[in-house]
Amino acid sequence: xxxxxxxxxxxxxxxxxxxxxxxxxxxxxxxxxxxxxxxxxxxxxxxxxxxxxxxxxxxxxxxxxxxxxxxxxxxxxxxxxxxxxxxxxxxxxxxxxxxxxxxxxxxxxxxxxxxxxxxxxxxxxxxxxxxxxxxxxxxxxxxxxxxxxxxxxxxxxxxxxxxxxxxxxxxxxxxxxxxxxxxxxxxxxxxxxxxxxxxxxxxxxxxxxxxxxxxxxxxxxxxxx
Numbered sequence: 126x127x128x129x130x131x132x133x134x135x136x137x138x139x140x141x142x143x144x145x146x147x148x149x150x151x152x153x154x155x156x157x158x159x160x161x162x163x164x165x166x167x168x169x170x171x172x173x174x175x176x177x178x179x180x181x182x183x184x185x186x187x188x189x190x191x192x193x194x195x196x197x198x199x200x201x202x203x204x205x206x207x208x209x210x211x212x213x214x215x216x217x218x219x220x221x222x223x224x225x226x227x228x229x230x231x232x233x234x235x236x237x238x239x240x241x242x243x244x245x246x247x248x249x250x251x252x253x254x255x256x257x258x259x260x261x262x263x264x265x266x267x268x269x270x271x272x273x274x275x276x277x278x279x280x281x282x283x284x285x286x287x288x289x290x291x292x293x294x295x296x297x298x299x300x301x302x303x304x305x306x307x308x309x310x311x312x313x314x315x316x317x318x319x320x321x322x323x324x325x326x327x328x329x330x331x332x333x334x335x336x337x338x339x340x341x342x343x344x345x346x347x348x349x350x
Contacts, residue, residue: 136162137230144168144189146239148266152176167216172236185216234263253294271343278335284327288346291322300337305329
């Protein structure tokens with residue numbers, strides 16, 4: 126099934142299927158609506174098709190997508206953005222540039238980590254680019270990740286008893302304030318390379334995280350301790 130494409134300007138949220146690890150329970154809990162944009166990054170097409178959906182957009186050099194599956198997307202109403210294998214950007218970076226051009230408000234990455242360590246690390250560091258104006262989240266089998274900026278604080282519901290880690294990216298993060306966690310922070314500074322924010326615990330059903338400057342990765346581990 127392909128969800129209605131309509132006008133891309135009407136899409137505020139995009140699901141981006143990447144060619145990393147993604148199990149069936151993770152796919153089953155994705156709350157995809159008809160108003161969302163579905164983007165597959167090369168071999169990430171398999172995750173989208175596993176839940177019976179055809180993407181609106183397929184991006185990449187198509188060296189890891191199953192040829193018959195890619196051909197089926199070509200025959201649909203989807204947009205296929207095919208690039209040369211030899212290029213300076215990964216397929217995911219090209220997909221994010223495409224979404225930035227569409228003025229998408231927020232994205233959720235699926236199959237974002239797993240497999241090769243260099244790919245996983247490169248994907249995380251890619252999120253640190255100052256080029257992205259959209260809110261970023263990723264979903265995996267063992268955790269959900271959120272990128273928190275000064276303009277994008279985090280409000281997360283239904284997390285009581287879950288372990289939450291706050292990881293500063295690239296440089297220190299100033300003015301970190303949390304609510305609903307066992308170890309509270311009140312305009313604290315988390316230095317780059319510090320493990321101070323690892324393994325906090327949600328003591329309330331809803332937690333919030335805000336910062337004054339920097340870039341903070343918040344990981345919500347889905348298994349209760």
